Amino acid sequence: MTDTLIDRDWAVMMARYNAWQNEAQMRAADALPPRERERDRGAFFGSIHGTMSHLLWADLLWLSRLTGTPAPEAGLAESPRQEADWGRLQSRRGETDAALAGWAAGLTDEFLRGEVRWRSASAGGEVALPAGRVVTHVFVHQVHHRGQIHAMLTAAGARPEATDLFLMPEGAA
Template identity: 35%
Template sequence: MSSTNYCTTMAKYNYWMNQKIYTICAEIPNAKRNEDLGAFFKSIDGTLNHILVGDRIWLGRFTQNPFAAKLDQSLYSDFEQLRQERDRTDQEILTWASQLSPGWLDAPFTYTTVTTPTKTVTRPAWLLVTHFFNHQTHHRGQLTTLLNQLGYAPGVTDLPYMPTL
């Protein structure tokens, strides 16, 4: 498996899934999307915001454009603004992933943690990029559970069924 192919495939998967999730979420009334459903980030909108926060933080690290935010921060209370920023961020992720090199992915990468700003961590870049994409999938899994509980079926979410493969 090519490490750069993995990254571009996962960036495309991220885009595809976010399009599906946000299309469904647009059908749900604001009050229902913001209702505390017992999820880690409480609501659908809380979880959508957290995924975006995580993406902006990691992308900022990877591109040397730091993004300061708390992990539970709600960046946008307005769903359409959140959706627009999600789309913009996904386009940025697609572009970034298409420009990665095996050398960059194999090199050590040092970053400062959000939870302990005085702590730095060094890991291979490929591992952190894998975490970046895994984090998105983890929380989208939580979203699909919440959506199903509310009667909204997201349909097929498996990577091998992504239309652009």
């Protein structure tokens, strides 16, 4: 079975959206005192910082599976602490968003009609899925956790920007 509902242009758009939203949320979080970013707010990965760190970890993990770059050494349980230093998290987020954008720009129809195989600790073994579904997961995972971050930022008194895709500025990312 293949998933052919997406194409390179969709992935490029989603990579732009991803970078735009990550930048906006980083700016909103940067305006908060460190204790507010690090406060456990009951989210799956605890805090704003922890959830942002998990997203970085996940993107690095997916890039390793899709491009052969090194995988994070930490596992899922350690992902909220992937980048404990706020400044380093900010810079690595930007670098990783650029890497995702470059990867998306290089996608081919042949790849998207193919299959991606990897070993997953979460699934307990080898996984093989249509590439289109994997690419979709990479971006949907981001949206899911950024929704949590948006709620935590709002609860902390920050004013995050709009998240609607149709409001993404043409020149974003």
